[in-house]
Amino acid sequence: MAPWPMAVNPVKFFNQRDFRARRIVRKHLVLIISCCVLILFSLFRDGFSANIQIPITLKNNLSKSGIPQKEIQACFKAPFDKIEVGIILKNVTHKETLADYRRFLTEKTLRKARKYLLKHVKIFSEIEQTFHVPKEVIVSILLVESSFGENGGNYPVLSVYTSLASLSDKDVRKKIRRIAAKAGEDVRAKRFRRRLDRKAKWGFKELRCLIRLKEERKIDLSALRGSWAGAFGMPQFIPTSFDAYGVDWDGDGRVNLDSLQDAAASAANYLYRNGWKKFLAHKEALRIIKFYNLSHPYATTILGMSEKLKKTR
Numbered sequence: 001m002a003p004w005p006m007a008v009n010p011v012k013f014f015n016q017r018d019f020r021a022r023r024i025v026r027k028h029l030v031l032i033i034s035c036c037v038l039i040l041f042s043l044f045r046d047g048f049s050a051n052i053q054i055p056i057t058l059k060n061n062l063s064k065s066g067i068p069q070k071e072i073q074a075c076f077k078a079p080f081d082k083i084e085v086g087i088i089l090k091n092v093t094h095k096e097t098l099a100d101y102r103r104f105l106t107e108k109t110l111r112k113a114r115k116y117l118l119k120h121v122k123i124f125s126e127i128e129q130t131f132h133v134p135k136e137v138i139v140s141i142l143l144v145e146s147s148f149g150e151n152g153g154n155y156p157v158l159s160v161y162t163s164l165a166s167l168s169d170k171d172v173r174k175k176i177r178r179i180a181a182k183a184g185e186d187v188r189a190k191r192f193r194r195r196l197d198r199k200a201k202w203g204f205k206e207l208r209c210l211i212r213l214k215e216e217r218k219i220d221l222s223a224l225r226g227s228w229a230g231a232f233g234m235p236q237f238i239p240t241s242f243d244a245y246g247v248d249w250d251g252d253g254r255v256n257l258d259s260l261q262d263a264a265a266s267a268a269n270y271l272y273r274n275g276w277k278k279f280l281a282h283k284e285a286l287r288i289i290k291f292y293n294l295s296h297p298y299a300t301t302i303l304g305m306s307e308k309l310k311k312t313r
Protein backbone atom coordinates (compact mmCIF):
# COMPACT_ATOMS: atom_id res chain seq x y z
CA MET A 1 0.00 0.00 0.00
CA ALA A 2 1.36 3.43 -0.91
CA PRO A 3 2.28 5.55 2.18
CA TRP A 4 0.84 9.06 2.62
CA PRO A 5 2.91 11.66 0.72
CA MET A 6 5.17 13.43 3.22
CA ALA A 7 3.64 16.80 2.31
CA VAL A 8 0.09 15.71 3.31
CA ASN A 9 -1.02 15.37 6.95
CA PRO A 10 -3.82 12.73 7.03
CA VAL A 11 -5.69 14.37 9.97
CA LYS A 12 -5.65 17.73 8.24
CA PHE A 13 -6.68 16.08 4.94
CA PHE A 14 -9.88 14.55 6.45
CA ASN A 15 -10.71 17.73 8.40
CA GLN A 16 -10.47 19.74 5.18
CA ARG A 17 -12.62 17.18 3.33
CA ASP A 18 -15.32 17.26 6.07
CA PHE A 19 -15.31 21.02 5.99
CA ARG A 20 -15.78 21.02 2.20
CA ALA A 21 -18.63 18.47 2.51
CA ARG A 22 -20.37 20.57 5.18
CA ARG A 23 -20.01 23.67 2.99
CA ILE A 24 -21.56 21.82 -0.01
CA VAL A 25 -24.46 20.56 2.15
CA ARG A 26 -25.09 24.07 3.53
CA LYS A 27 -24.98 25.56 0.03
CA HIS A 28 -27.45 23.03 -1.38
CA LEU A 29 -29.58 22.52 1.73
CA VAL A 30 -32.75 23.87 0.14
CA LEU A 31 -32.26 21.67 -2.92
CA ILE A 32 -31.65 18.54 -0.81
CA ILE A 33 -34.74 19.17 1.36
CA SER A 34 -36.84 19.81 -1.77
CA CYS A 35 -35.69 16.49 -3.30
CA CYS A 36 -36.54 14.59 -0.08
CA VAL A 37 -40.00 16.19 0.02
CA LEU A 38 -40.58 15.30 -3.66
CA ILE A 39 -39.53 11.67 -3.10
CA LEU A 40 -41.82 11.36 -0.05
CA PHE A 41 -44.67 12.98 -1.94
CA SER A 42 -44.21 10.59 -4.85
CA LEU A 43 -44.25 7.55 -2.52
CA PHE A 44 -47.32 8.87 -0.73
CA ARG A 45 -49.10 9.61 -3.98
CA ASP A 46 -48.27 6.25 -5.54
CA GLY A 47 -48.49 3.73 -2.82
CA PHE A 48 -49.56 4.88 0.55
CA SER A 49 -52.72 6.78 -0.17
CA ALA A 50 -55.91 6.19 -2.05
CA ASN A 51 -55.58 9.57 -3.63
CA ILE A 52 -56.07 8.71 -7.29
CA GLN A 53 -59.09 10.41 -8.74
CA ILE A 54 -61.59 8.39 -10.76
CA PRO A 55 -60.51 8.88 -14.39
CA ILE A 56 -62.72 10.86 -16.72
CA THR A 57 -62.43 7.99 -19.23
CA LEU A 58 -64.43 5.74 -16.87
CA LYS A 59 -67.17 8.35 -16.47
CA ASN A 60 -67.28 8.79 -20.26
CA ASN A 61 -67.54 5.02 -20.81
CA LEU A 62 -70.41 4.77 -18.33
CA SER A 63 -72.16 7.63 -20.07
CA LYS A 64 -71.65 5.99 -23.48
CA SER A 65 -73.11 2.75 -22.10
CA GLY A 66 -76.36 4.54 -21.29
CA ILE A 67 -76.01 5.60 -17.63
CA PRO A 68 -77.38 9.16 -17.28
CA GLN A 69 -74.85 11.86 -16.30
CA LYS A 70 -76.93 12.75 -13.26
CA GLU A 71 -76.57 9.23 -11.85
CA ILE A 72 -72.86 9.10 -12.60
CA GLN A 73 -72.33 12.35 -10.72
CA ALA A 74 -74.49 11.17 -7.81
CA CYS A 75 -72.47 7.93 -7.49
CA PHE A 76 -69.04 9.51 -7.53
CA LYS A 77 -69.48 12.12 -4.84
CA ALA A 78 -66.87 12.11 -2.04
CA PRO A 79 -65.75 9.75 -0.56
CA PHE A 80 -66.49 7.71 -3.70
CA ASP A 81 -64.56 10.06 -5.99
CA LYS A 82 -61.27 8.21 -5.58
CA ILE A 83 -59.78 4.87 -6.48
CA GLU A 84 -58.77 2.48 -3.70
CA VAL A 85 -55.29 1.28 -4.58
CA GLY A 86 -55.27 -1.37 -1.84
CA ILE A 87 -58.44 -2.95 -3.19
CA ILE A 88 -56.99 -3.16 -6.71
CA LEU A 89 -53.74 -4.71 -5.47
CA LYS A 90 -55.61 -7.31 -3.44
CA ASN A 91 -57.71 -8.24 -6.49
CA VAL A 92 -54.87 -8.44 -8.98
CA THR A 93 -52.38 -10.28 -6.78
CA HIS A 94 -54.55 -12.68 -4.73
CA LYS A 95 -53.86 -16.39 -5.16
CA GLU A 96 -56.28 -18.95 -3.76
CA THR A 97 -54.87 -21.90 -1.85
CA LEU A 98 -56.42 -25.15 -0.68
CA ALA A 99 -55.73 -24.08 2.91
CA ASP A 100 -58.27 -21.24 2.43
CA TYR A 101 -61.02 -23.87 2.65
CA ARG A 102 -59.65 -26.55 4.97
CA ARG A 103 -60.69 -24.64 8.07
CA PHE A 104 -64.37 -25.13 7.16
CA LEU A 105 -64.25 -28.87 7.67
CA THR A 106 -63.24 -28.77 11.33
CA GLU A 107 -65.56 -30.16 14.02
CA LYS A 108 -66.02 -26.68 15.51
CA THR A 109 -67.32 -25.25 12.21
CA LEU A 110 -69.55 -28.26 11.60
CA ARG A 111 -71.09 -27.83 15.06
CA LYS A 112 -71.89 -24.23 14.17
CA ALA A 113 -73.50 -25.29 10.88
CA ARG A 114 -75.58 -28.00 12.56
CA LYS A 115 -76.82 -25.59 15.20
CA TYR A 116 -77.79 -23.01 12.57
CA LEU A 117 -79.58 -25.59 10.45
CA LEU A 118 -81.62 -26.86 13.40
CA LYS A 119 -82.54 -23.33 14.47
CA HIS A 120 -83.86 -22.39 11.00
CA VAL A 121 -84.86 -25.82 9.72
CA LYS A 122 -88.38 -24.67 8.74
CA ILE A 123 -87.07 -21.93 6.41
CA PHE A 124 -84.44 -24.20 4.84
CA SER A 125 -86.97 -27.03 4.35
CA GLU A 126 -89.46 -24.75 2.56
CA ILE A 127 -86.71 -23.45 0.30
CA GLU A 128 -85.55 -27.01 -0.43
CA GLN A 129 -89.07 -27.97 -1.47
CA THR A 130 -89.21 -25.11 -3.97
CA PHE A 131 -85.71 -25.21 -5.48
CA HIS A 132 -84.76 -28.89 -4.81
CA VAL A 133 -81.42 -27.84 -3.33
CA PRO A 134 -80.74 -29.79 -0.09
CA LYS A 135 -80.85 -27.63 3.02
CA GLU A 136 -77.36 -28.89 3.96
CA VAL A 137 -75.93 -27.49 0.73
CA ILE A 138 -77.52 -24.07 1.31
CA VAL A 139 -76.34 -23.98 4.93
CA SER A 140 -72.81 -24.89 3.80
CA ILE A 141 -72.78 -22.13 1.20
CA LEU A 142 -73.97 -19.47 3.66
CA LEU A 143 -71.39 -20.60 6.20
CA VAL A 144 -68.41 -20.71 3.83
CA GLU A 145 -69.38 -17.47 2.10
CA SER A 146 -69.95 -15.25 5.11
CA SER A 147 -70.25 -17.33 8.28
CA PHE A 148 -74.02 -16.68 8.18
CA GLY A 149 -73.55 -12.97 7.63
CA GLU A 150 -71.03 -12.44 10.45
CA ASN A 151 -68.18 -12.02 7.98
CA GLY A 152 -69.60 -10.48 4.83
CA GLY A 153 -66.78 -7.93 4.51
CA ASN A 154 -66.48 -4.25 5.25
CA TYR A 155 -65.24 -2.84 1.93
CA PRO A 156 -67.44 -0.29 0.15
CA VAL A 157 -68.79 -2.33 -2.78
CA LEU A 158 -69.09 0.74 -5.00
CA SER A 159 -65.37 1.50 -4.47
CA VAL A 160 -64.39 -2.08 -5.36
CA TYR A 161 -66.03 -1.95 -8.78
CA THR A 162 -65.11 1.67 -9.48
CA SER A 163 -61.46 0.91 -8.70
CA LEU A 164 -61.37 -2.23 -10.84
CA ALA A 165 -63.22 -0.61 -13.75
CA SER A 166 -60.70 2.27 -13.64
CA LEU A 167 -57.97 -0.19 -14.69
CA SER A 168 -59.06 0.39 -18.29
CA ASP A 169 -57.59 3.91 -18.06
CA LYS A 170 -53.97 3.90 -19.21
CA ASP A 171 -52.73 6.38 -16.58
CA VAL A 172 -54.36 4.47 -13.72
CA ARG A 173 -52.95 1.25 -15.11
CA LYS A 174 -49.46 2.72 -15.28
CA LYS A 175 -49.62 3.80 -11.64
CA ILE A 176 -50.95 0.42 -10.49
CA ARG A 177 -48.22 -1.42 -12.41
CA ARG A 178 -45.60 0.78 -10.74
CA ILE A 179 -47.03 0.12 -7.27
CA ALA A 180 -47.43 -3.62 -7.92
CA ALA A 181 -43.81 -3.79 -9.13
CA LYS A 182 -42.67 -2.17 -5.85
CA ALA A 183 -44.68 -4.85 -4.03
CA GLY A 184 -42.66 -7.54 -5.87
CA GLU A 185 -45.19 -8.49 -8.55
CA ASP A 186 -43.89 -9.47 -11.99
CA VAL A 187 -45.79 -6.74 -13.82
CA ARG A 188 -44.14 -7.51 -17.18
CA ALA A 189 -45.56 -11.02 -17.27
CA LYS A 190 -48.33 -11.58 -19.80
CA ARG A 191 -50.37 -13.27 -17.09
CA PHE A 192 -50.38 -10.08 -14.98
CA ARG A 193 -51.35 -7.88 -17.92
CA ARG A 194 -54.17 -10.24 -18.85
CA ARG A 195 -55.38 -10.20 -15.25
CA LEU A 196 -55.58 -6.40 -15.34
CA ASP A 197 -57.56 -6.59 -18.61
CA ARG A 198 -59.97 -9.15 -17.17
CA LYS A 199 -60.53 -7.25 -13.93
CA ALA A 200 -61.10 -3.97 -15.80
CA LYS A 201 -63.68 -5.48 -18.12
CA TRP A 202 -65.44 -7.44 -15.36
CA GLY A 203 -65.36 -4.46 -12.97
CA PHE A 204 -67.01 -2.25 -15.59
CA LYS A 205 -69.80 -4.74 -16.25
CA GLU A 206 -70.54 -5.13 -12.53
CA LEU A 207 -70.28 -1.39 -11.87
CA ARG A 208 -72.81 -0.66 -14.60
CA CYS A 209 -75.17 -3.24 -13.13
CA LEU A 210 -74.68 -1.89 -9.60
CA ILE A 211 -75.54 1.68 -10.64
CA ARG A 212 -78.65 0.41 -12.40
CA LEU A 213 -79.68 -1.63 -9.31
CA LYS A 214 -79.39 1.50 -7.18
CA GLU A 215 -82.39 2.97 -9.02
CA GLU A 216 -84.33 -0.19 -9.83
CA ARG A 217 -84.00 -1.96 -6.45
CA LYS A 218 -83.51 1.15 -4.31
CA ILE A 219 -80.14 0.06 -2.95
CA ASP A 220 -78.18 2.56 -0.87
CA LEU A 221 -74.79 2.23 -2.52
CA SER A 222 -73.07 4.47 0.02
CA ALA A 223 -73.94 1.95 2.76
CA LEU A 224 -73.37 -1.28 0.80
CA ARG A 225 -70.41 -3.22 2.23
CA GLY A 226 -68.88 -6.48 1.08
CA SER A 227 -65.66 -8.34 0.42
CA TRP A 228 -62.57 -6.91 -1.30
CA ALA A 229 -63.66 -8.94 -4.33
CA GLY A 230 -66.99 -7.07 -4.52
CA ALA A 231 -69.31 -9.79 -3.13
CA PHE A 232 -71.97 -8.81 -0.61
CA GLY A 233 -74.63 -10.20 1.71
CA MET A 234 -74.87 -13.63 3.34
CA PRO A 235 -74.52 -15.55 0.04
CA GLN A 236 -71.82 -13.11 -1.23
CA PHE A 237 -73.43 -12.22 -4.54
CA ILE A 238 -71.95 -9.88 -7.11
CA PRO A 239 -74.32 -7.28 -8.68
CA THR A 240 -75.18 -9.32 -11.79
CA SER A 241 -75.99 -12.38 -9.60
CA PHE A 242 -78.16 -10.22 -7.37
CA ASP A 243 -79.95 -8.97 -10.47
CA ALA A 244 -80.44 -12.41 -12.01
CA TYR A 245 -81.06 -14.66 -8.99
CA GLY A 246 -82.12 -12.45 -6.05
CA VAL A 247 -85.37 -13.66 -4.43
CA ASP A 248 -87.65 -11.77 -2.06
CA TRP A 249 -88.54 -14.82 0.04
CA ASP A 250 -89.79 -12.98 3.14
CA GLY A 251 -92.18 -10.93 1.00
CA ASP A 252 -91.25 -7.46 2.23
CA GLY A 253 -91.09 -6.15 -1.34
CA ARG A 254 -87.31 -6.08 -1.78
CA VAL A 255 -84.39 -8.46 -2.06
CA ASN A 256 -82.21 -8.10 1.01
CA LEU A 257 -79.22 -10.43 1.08
CA ASP A 258 -78.61 -9.66 4.75
CA SER A 259 -81.93 -11.34 5.59
CA LEU A 260 -81.61 -15.12 6.06
CA GLN A 261 -84.80 -15.90 4.15
CA ASP A 262 -83.90 -13.83 1.06
CA ALA A 263 -80.25 -14.93 1.21
CA ALA A 264 -80.99 -18.67 1.46
CA ALA A 265 -83.66 -18.59 -1.27
CA SER A 266 -81.41 -16.52 -3.57
CA ALA A 267 -78.50 -18.98 -3.16
CA ALA A 268 -80.84 -21.93 -3.82
CA ASN A 269 -82.33 -20.15 -6.84
CA TYR A 270 -78.82 -19.57 -8.20
CA LEU A 271 -78.09 -23.31 -8.15
CA TYR A 272 -81.56 -24.26 -9.38
CA ARG A 273 -81.36 -21.92 -12.35
CA ASN A 274 -77.95 -23.34 -13.24
CA GLY A 275 -79.31 -26.88 -13.46
CA TRP A 276 -79.68 -28.25 -9.92
CA LYS A 277 -82.32 -30.92 -9.59
CA LYS A 278 -83.28 -33.80 -7.27
CA PHE A 279 -80.95 -36.82 -7.01
CA LEU A 280 -77.96 -35.20 -8.71
CA ALA A 281 -74.80 -37.27 -9.14
CA HIS A 282 -71.80 -35.99 -7.14
CA LYS A 283 -69.91 -35.00 -10.29
CA GLU A 284 -72.86 -33.01 -11.62
CA ALA A 285 -73.37 -31.28 -8.26
CA LEU A 286 -69.70 -30.24 -8.29
CA ARG A 287 -70.09 -28.82 -11.79
CA ILE A 288 -73.14 -26.74 -10.82
CA ILE A 289 -71.57 -25.40 -7.61
CA LYS A 290 -68.65 -24.16 -9.74
CA PHE A 291 -71.10 -21.80 -11.46
CA TYR A 292 -71.51 -20.21 -8.05
CA ASN A 293 -67.77 -20.05 -7.42
CA LEU A 294 -65.34 -21.25 -10.06
CA SER A 295 -63.06 -23.06 -7.66
CA HIS A 296 -62.64 -26.82 -7.27
CA PRO A 297 -61.57 -26.61 -3.58
CA TYR A 298 -64.66 -24.46 -2.92
CA ALA A 299 -67.05 -26.94 -4.58
CA THR A 300 -65.54 -29.98 -2.82
CA THR A 301 -65.70 -28.14 0.53
CA ILE A 302 -69.40 -27.33 0.07
CA LEU A 303 -70.29 -30.90 -0.85
CA GLY A 304 -67.97 -32.37 1.82
CA MET A 305 -69.58 -30.23 4.50
CA SER A 306 -73.13 -30.97 3.38
CA GLU A 307 -72.41 -34.74 3.38
CA LYS A 308 -71.11 -34.51 6.96
CA LEU A 309 -74.18 -32.50 8.00
CA LYS A 310 -76.51 -35.09 6.46
CA LYS A 311 -74.80 -37.95 8.28
CA THR A 312 -74.85 -36.37 11.71
CA ARG A 313 -78.24 -34.77 11.92
Ligand SMILES: [Ca+2]
Pocket residue numbers: 247248249250251252253254255256259262
Ligand atom coordinates in the same frame (compact mmCIF):
# COMPACT_ATOMS: atom_id res chain seq x y z
CA1 LIG B 1 -87.19 -9.47 1.24
